[in-house]
Each structure stands twice: as C-alpha cells, then as structure tokens.
Amino acid sequence: MHFQSVAPKYAYTSLNHLKDGTIVNLYGIVKFFKPPYVSKGTDYCSVVTLVDPSNVKLTCTLFSGNVDSLPKIYKVGDIVRFHRIKIREYNGQMQGITSVGFASLTFDGTVGAPVVPRTSSKVYTFMDEEQKIVEELRVWAASNLSVCGPAAKLSGVQPMLFFDLTCQLVGKAKVDGSSFLLKVWDGTKCPYPTWKVPVEARDVEGEKVLLHQLQNLMVDILVYDNHVQLAKSLKIGSFLRIYSIHTKQASAVDEDVSHIEFHLHGGTCYGRGIGVLPESNPDVKELKDFNFPLFGFWLCVCIIIIRKFFLILDFESRLQRCQQLPVTVLTDHQDLNNTELKTILNSTAPQQYRIRAKLRTYKPQKLYQSIKLHCSKCNSLQEVPDGDDFDFILQGSAITAPNAELQNTSWYDSVMWTTQDEKQRKIAIHFVKHDEMLQQPEDTLLMIEGGTLKEVWKLTKIFKCVIPVRSTEEDLELLDLSAPFLLQGNIKYYGCKQCSTPKPIKSLSSIAKQINLFSSVLGIELLQYVFIMKFTLIDGTGALNAYLFDYEKFFQIPASEILSNNFLQHKMQMTMNTLCPPGGKLDDLPWLECFIKSYNVRDGMKHQVYYQIFDTTVAEDV
C-alpha cells in the first residue's frame, strides 16, 4: 500500500550482533540507568544498561544538551527503542553512545500495560509491528529477569540503606554552596523521628499553608554536589523519583532518641539522582491515592489536610481556654430595693422584683439534663439528640452512594473515594469555594456524604463548618433534622422539625461565604441550646420556685458548648456547688441577689403564677 511505502523501514540489531564502529537501531530492557544529570562538560548525561533476549548486556552513554531528548526512563524494567546509536568497543566490551540523529522511545515494561511511547520526538514511527516487539520483550523480561520488590515508602523506610522514593516536592531551600534541601512527601508517615535540616522557615520556597500542614509528615532530603543544580530547578508541587537516597541513623547531642537522616550524596553511583515524573505516571497516580483528577491548588491543599487527617488518628485536644471560676451572684441594675419572698408570693403577677435569697435546692441535679433545645418560633423545648441518633441517621444515608452528577459544580468542588475496608463505602466531600481558600483552607465549608460519625467528627476538628448531606437525583439535601444540619467545631446545630422547611442545598451557593445566614437560607428554624433549671429560693419569710431559662448569661457558659466540653461541665458543677453546697446547713448557704419576674399561666380553669430569673449573672470573683 502507498502508506506503507512512505514509512521508513527500520532494521533492529539484537545485542549479541553488535559490531564496533556501526550505527544501529535496537530494542532493550533497562537493567540499570542513571537519570539524566548535568555532566562536567556541556551536556546532560544518562547512562543506560540494556539487556535483550540474547542475554547480552549493553551499556550506553547518552549525551544531549536538551534533557528532554534523553530517554524518559523511570524504572528498571522499562523498555527502550534507540535509533541511530553508535557502537564502539571500550575496555574489551561493546558500548553504545549517542550519535547524530539519536532518538529514543521508552515504554512501561509491565505486561498488559498500555503500549504508549514516551518520547520528545514530534515524529516517530510506531506501528503494529513495534507494538508486538514491545509486548514480546515484556513477556520475556517477566520470566527471565529478576523483578525488584515494591518501591519503598516513607512508612517503610529502614535506617542504613539506600532506596528510591517516589514523592511530591513540597518545599526547597538553599543550605550552602554544596548542599540543597528538598522537603518531600509521599502520602505516608515515617515511623521514626526524622531529621530536620536547620533552615529558616522564611528561606523555604513553597506554599506556606502546605509546609505548615505537612511539617510532621514530609521529610527533609539533603542533596549534595552535582545534584544541587538540578534540585534548584525543580518546581514546587512536581512529582519526583529520587534514586538511591541514603538513610542514616544519627542522634544529636541534645536528643535522647536517634533520628533518621535522608541524604542524596554526590556522584551518580548506582543511579543516584533525581528524576521528574509526569502526572500520567502510574506511580504518581498511586501517590495521589484518590481516583479523581486534581482541580487546582487549593483543593490539593484540602485533600492533603484530609489525608493527613485520616492518616494520623491521634489528635491533641485543643487546650481549653482558662476561665475564672465564679462564686456568688450579682445583679445588673441597682435601682430596685429588695423584696421579701413572702411579699412576692402574696402579690399578683406580672411584676419584677429584686430579691436576696438562698438557694435551698435545684433541679435537675444532674446538670447535663438541664440542657435543652429551644425553638424561639414555636417556643417548644426538646431533648438534645445523642450521638447514637446521629450515627443511625448517617448509616442510613450512607446506603445511597453519592450521585456522580452532583460532583463539582460552579460553587463547590468535590472529591470522592472508596474506603479501603471490606465495606467499600463511598465517601464524597464537597468543598464550597471561597476567596480566601488558599490562605486558610480550614475555613472552607464542606459537605460530606457517606461519612461515619467518627469521620464527620474528625472533619469538624479541622474544618470550620461541616454539613452532612445526601444525594437525591436532583440535588444534595440535608439529612433528617434529628441529626445536626451543621457542625461547627464541637457544636452541633439542630433545626426545629416543626418550623423548618428544608430547601435544596443549592440555595447555599449564593451565600456560601456567610455562614451565619446558613440556617435561614436552608429553610431551617435554628434550635438554640438553653439551660432550664428550677431553683428553690428561701429568705426566712418564704420559699419560692424560680425557673432559670438561660442561653449563656447566668453561668457565663454557652449552653451550646457544655455537652461537648468536660471543663465547662466541671466549671458549672463547681458553680452550683458554691451557690448550693451539697449537704450544707441553712446558715452555710450563701446569699444570692437576683432579679425575678412573675407571670401568669392559665390552663383552662387553672391559674398559676410562675417566677423566672432574669438579668442575673454569676459573679466572677472568689
């Protein structure tokens, strides 16, 4: 056919038929290689040792002023096709060397992998015949060459050895004339303490947020001498394979435990060097770990934070802010005179009084039972749902897999992955876009589908706002309102089932930046946490039951925070113990000054006067 006559026909020489002084074309399996490095002359150099089914080896020394025209070999076992390589004899052995017009193709050596050539040539011949040769070489290599084990990860490094690391460049810094620092991460955590090269944070090039987030995960690799020039030119965020890193166990004078140092020594022995991997590389894909395309830098940051989160399961609880313990009770306005309880009991309601009384007893004695949820619209009170309720609702919603159609919209970006366990649960996280994302990724509002109670809880530890959602056919929607519709730090926000009319999540797109508007936009009537207590007050003239209905003012503790905060619970118990010492005699009880108001409640024919404490705060002193 006409087309065939146009394509040049290449003859390939097997490695046992090479002759001194010839220029040939050949195929080979990479047995050894040095990734391109800067030579002492004018060019880049790469040394490649090949083997083929004739079982003869050929070491080639390849030079080029353009690093891209050297073969793109990433690992031993890759298959190469060289065109126009010159054969010479050197030290009694055949040697390959670049000649004019040298060109190369490189293929993954894995049996069954797509046969896609890596090359810098714009034009090259590659047809069915060539594809067949590559596939045959793969099969031959699989049964005749020893395969190296899986590449080492940071999580599997051992002291005192050399290994290749596939990783991402997070930061870099100049150290001195002969060494350069690379800060890299491979998605895992080194089990040993790792060495930190003393470099000022401001001298490290890289994304500050990322460097901060990954400070305990990434490792410092000090590269020396001939590798410095290449290291300097590396782009932050690029994927690297660093060959023959030396792990050295050492301990500083002031350290009890030894640490591991990572060195890329000078020279190119054993292929020591640095290679840049394209994003299409299968090992890079594995490194990214998630089966989704990357959408941009800020999302990578969020993903890395999440990954960090799922990797490190131990968290230091935040330091509780120190708060002074209050003891007695003060009043706000001072214009009213004290009124005896007897007088109050004999008066008609409604009226307001200032009183001086002692707290004889109070209910409920178990203080956590005093926390309720209050709807200011319908005035209903309800118990705070417990974690089991939430877990049950999350489990129910996780049965439906995230709808792929609802991933990545104009106002949020999504990541989805499948859990590694036997349940193969699908989790989707949707990051609502906002302007300051890059500076403070933790400020991102996110929505989660398919998460467990533990996962949702952990996410709230780093991200400001988390909304649990599920997919419908058209939109994301809130879960049952027995579950919190929004989690902010330790606080779970609930909506009133009676008064809320949940709207589709897409309503959020317009106000995604204003978190305080969430509930109204989503059609949720927000339930507020309140303390409800009954105080029995006495003053020697009579006894009166007054209700405390308090969001925050009386105890100076937000009712919303008490259930998730042991410190605040303790503080509240101490306060009550001071106001009403357990087992205390009447004389031992402190005096309380407070405002109460009386009001009428009519239920059919029954009429009753109730009393409620207002404008009163527990004092801060003593």
Place this chain on the structure above:
DNA sequence: GTTTAGGATTCG
C-alpha cells in the same frame, strides 16, 4: 562534528 562518562553507593 569536541567533551562530557565509560554503572558498581557517602563519609557532608
């Protein structure tokens, strides 16, 4: 149409 490196771990 020259050199570079020519596989075989640094010693910081």
